Amino acid sequence: MLDREFIIKNRELVEKTCYAKKVKIDFNNLFSLFDKRKNLLNSLNLLREEKNKNSFEVANRRKNGEDVNPLLEKGKEISQKIKKIEDGLSGVEIQEFEILKWIPNILDPEVPTGENSTFKIVKEQGDFSKKGFSYFDILQNSGSVDFKRGTKISASHFPLYIGKAAYLERILINFMLDLHTTKHNYTEVFPPFLVNYDTLFSTGQLPKLEEDMYKLKDDEFFLIPTAEVPVTNIYKDEILTEKSLPIKFVAYSACFRREAGSYGKDTKGLKRLHQFNKVELVRFTKPQDSKKEHQEMLKEAEKVLKLLDLSYRVILLPDYDTSFSSSKTYDIEVWAEGSGEFLEVSSVSNFLDFQARRGKIRFKNKEGKNVFVHTLNGSGLATPRTVIAIIEKYQISDDDFDFPPILKDYIKFGKEIFKEV
RNA sequence: GGAGAGGUGGCCGAGUGGUCGAAGGCGGCGGAUUGCUAAUCCGUUGUAGUGGUAAUACCGCUACCCCGGGUUCAAAUCCCGGCCUCUCCGCCA
Known part of the structure; x- marks a missing residue:
């Protein structure tokens, strides 16, 4: 949420932002x-x-x-x-x-803006050739993800992982959590997966994205679309001390999204799901530090792909793709070599004080003033598309795949391996 | 889910209708004392809005004692509803 005074003083900028993010006010x-x-x-x-x-x-x-x-x-x-x-x-x-409540956050000056604006490629890592079988064929043939039975149990886009793929999910989640706690100094948290309206309002999913959320019928709860939601709200309505900042949390959660309005896109496989796993990074920072820390988080998310030895690129989203609450967002897209396409596996955003203002998350600065913190978050990473890239890169045949070397080491030696990487 | 108790400032805790924004203590900050630490003493110490003003300085006003209503000239205090916490019982992983 933007401050009343801020809007009065910066009317032109705010109007421009609404136009760019396609919000009519x-x-x-x-x-x-x-x-x-x-x-x-x-x-x-x-x-x-x-x-x-x-x-x-x-x-x-x-x-x-x-x-x-x-x-x-x-x-x-x-x-x-x-x-x-x-x-x-x-x-x-x-x-x-x-x-x-419908006015989106203002954009960072670096965000591509204007009539024909498009995303800006910030970084390309590895090679982007197409080769081998697609993950879908490999999974179908090996039976390690059972889409049919997932649908029977629940509905389409709720996959059932079996055997090797289920194991890969679990290892990958642990691998990422351990990487961020031991190497990047995050504190691990395990949050509730069902949250109330206020919590979703703070982070900005509500009111705008209500139709994308699963909502319980008899209780006022929503299933979280990302761990960002409960974790950013840890300090809702609180005043932190300056010396406690930055605060860095990493959390695994299942994520639930209705994906309303995206019918027809990615209708099969693991690319777009109603339930998926993600490890999320969240930071609370002083205002003057958020830009620098945003870059750090991007590096931390990239680190996962580097260790898995997957090719990827980093893009800076243009105005119209930058989410409601975000001022600047980088996406990391992994290269799926069997499918021959980039897949978004991470979104790393700086929200400035937008979420903090909605959720009243403040800290007392040296002058004794209560000021809003800046909040940031980034996926580190979402598993399904990472799994796609892994399976396609480490495929053995049209019905089998291997684990990346780093994961094999991790299985053997645990988080000790992060001392060396 | 049932029964009871309770929600007051950063924290503990007094206050049951009228100078109460709220005693006292702790903590914090400033100062005195001090070989260092500790102790002691003095002072100070909430947030937001708004007006005087150009001012994050000063002064005034308003609001806030979990939240929302109500009673009253007047509510932290009385009444109603909600939320939350604790204790006991039940149920369960």
């Missing part, structure tokens, strides 16, 4: 609400002052045995006026909030 209405609110607030404060003085006077006169009846009458009148203005004010504030 009635700014004239918003600004007239700002005015209305201010006027109501001012007269309300004056009336309240009058009320307090009157009440005080009642107590005073009563002590002296004087007649207080006229004051009681006056007090009643003032209170009625106050009630009226309060009602008007809360009406205005509700309307204002209804608009404010």
Whole structure:
């Protein structure tokens, strides 16, 4: 959420951002609400002052045995006026909030913008030739992911991993968690997978993405679309100390997405799922550090692919692809050599104080002021598409694949291996 | 799920209708004392909004004692609803 004052001072920038992110906001209405609110607030404060003085006077006169009846009458009148203005004010504030909550975060100046803008390739690592069988054939032939039975048990896009592929999932998750805790100094957390409305509002999934979320029918809970949601909310409504920053959490979670509106895309296989596994990095930083730490997180996510010896590229998303809450997002796309295409396996974003403001996450700075932290997160990584790239790169035949050497080492020696890499 | 108790400032804790933004203590900050540490003493110490102003300095006003309503001239204090925590019982992994 953006600050009222900020919007007033930077109207042009905010309008431009909304245009770029394809959000329609009635700014004239918003600004007239700002005015209305201010006027109501001012007269309300004056009336309240009058009320307090009157009440005080009642107590005073009563002590002296004087007649207080006229004051009681006056007090009643003032209170009625106050009630009226309060009602008007809360009406205005509700309307204002209804608009404010839809305004997306502003963009970093480096984000590609403009008519024909497109993503910018920041880095290319490895070679991008197409060869071998596709992961889908290998999995089908080996039976290590059973799409049919997954569908029978649940629905389509809920795969059932069996044997080797199930094991690969588990090893990969542990491998990534151990990498980030031992090598990159993150603290591991294991969060709830069901969260409430406020939590999703803080991180910005709600209200905009409600249709992408699984919601429980009888309880006010949503299934998390990413661990970012519960983990960023760990410090909701709290004031942190300056010296505790940066705070770095890594979390594994299953992720649940309805993927509404993406029918027809990636209709089979592991590319687009309603449930998948992901290891997520989350940081809370001081405002002046977030840019630098954003770059660090990108490197940490890349590290996973480097260790697995997979080819990939890093792209900087253009304005219209940058999510509602984000000011700047890098995607990491792994090269799937059997399929011959890039697959997004990570999204690394800087949210500045946008989420912190929605969730009231602050820290006390040296001057004793409470200021909003900056929040960042990045996938490190999502498993299904990583698995696709692994299977295609380390395939043995059209019905078998091997594990990458680093994973074999990891299975043998555990997290000790991260001392050397 | 049933029964009971309770939610007050960074923390502990007093306050049951009227100078209460809230005693006292701890912690924090500033200072005095001090060979160092500890101890002691003095002072200070919430957040947000708004007006005086150009000001993150100063002064005034308003709001906030879990949240939302209500009663009253006046609510931390009384009433109603909700949420949460704790204890006991039940159930279960």
